[in-house]
Amino acid sequence: MEFEIISKQDVIPEFDSQTIAVKYISYDSDYEEDEITEELISKILQQIPSEIEVILSLDPNGEDNWMEVLCDGKWLALGFSGEFGQDNYYSYNKDFEGSEELSPLRSGGQSPIEKYLTVQDIQTGIKAVEYFIRTGQFYPGIDWAHQL
Numbered sequence: 001m002e003f004e005i006i007s008k009q010d011v012i013p014e015f016d017s018q019t020i021a022v023k024y025i026s027y028d029s030d031y032e033e034d035e036i037t038e039e040l041i042s043k044i045l046q047q048i049p050s051e052i053e054v055i056l057s058l059d060p061n062g063e064d065n066w067m068e069v070l071c072d073g074k075w076l077a078l079g080f081s082g083e084f085g086q087d088n089y090y091s092y093n094k095d096f097e098g099s100e101e102l103s104p105l106r107s108g109g110q111s112p113i114e115k116y117l118t119v120q121d122i123q124t125g126i127k128a129v130e131y132f133i134r135t136g137q138f139y140p141g142i143d144w145a146h147q148l
Contacts, residue, residue, distance in 0.1 A: 002148040005092060009140035012131075021136030024062035026055040033060055041133055048126050049073060053109070056129070058136050068107060069129055075103040075118045076125035080138070090117040091128070092143040117145065 020041070025031040027044060044054055048071050057066035068079045078091040096116035105113045119125040119142055128139035138144055 003090075003092075003145040004148055006089075006138075006144040006146060008143050012139070012141050015131065015135050017134065019134050022056045022058060022133050023060040024055075024057040024066075026057075026062060027052075030062070041130075044133075045126055045130055048076070048129060049122050056133060067129075067132055070105045070107065070113070071122065071125065072104055073122070075105050075113075075115070075120065076122055077103065077105045077107070077113045077118045078125070078128060078132075079107060079113075079117070088147040089138060090145045090147070091119045091125070092116065092145040093118050093120065094143060095120070 020036055022036060023033045025036055025040065031040060044052070048069070050073055052069060052071050054069045055062065055066050056069065057064070059065050064084050065082045066080070070077045076091070080089040082088070093116050096114070099114070099116060101115045102112045103115045103118050105118065107113055119128070124142060128142050131137065131139035
């Protein structure tokens with residue numbers, strides 16, 4: 001795969017911590033927009049450091065513009081699929097640039113994820129997940145890889 005790397009920014013724009021931009025969540029069940037509560041968001045964010053597999057979608061049907069969040073407690077991977085798979089972004093780890101070494105994470109439970117497409121700073125990864133939930137945008141505090 002070929003990527004354009006989007007480097008992290010030093011300044012993180014403020015956002016409303018009560019806004020919810022995601023319209024569909026697949027976690028332990030499927031949640032539609034009217035079922036997405038602060039309690040659910042808090043549960044998801046608290047679960048990330050332990051282990052989690054969740055889909056956060058900006059589409060009310062969960063079929064497009066979604067982010068997969070995977071974490072095993074040591075590795076965290078964020079993968080965004082937009083335009084029905086034609087516009088993809090991934091968290092990016094410069095420490096593993098040029099390496100094909102695999103993390104223990106598997107996208108969709110099957111496809112191995114390279115370490116260069118992960119985040120090892122789990123707390124920053126949690127911020128990235130909340131930022132996406134609240135704004136529907138990519139957290140500027142981490143590096144991203146845009147698939148070309």
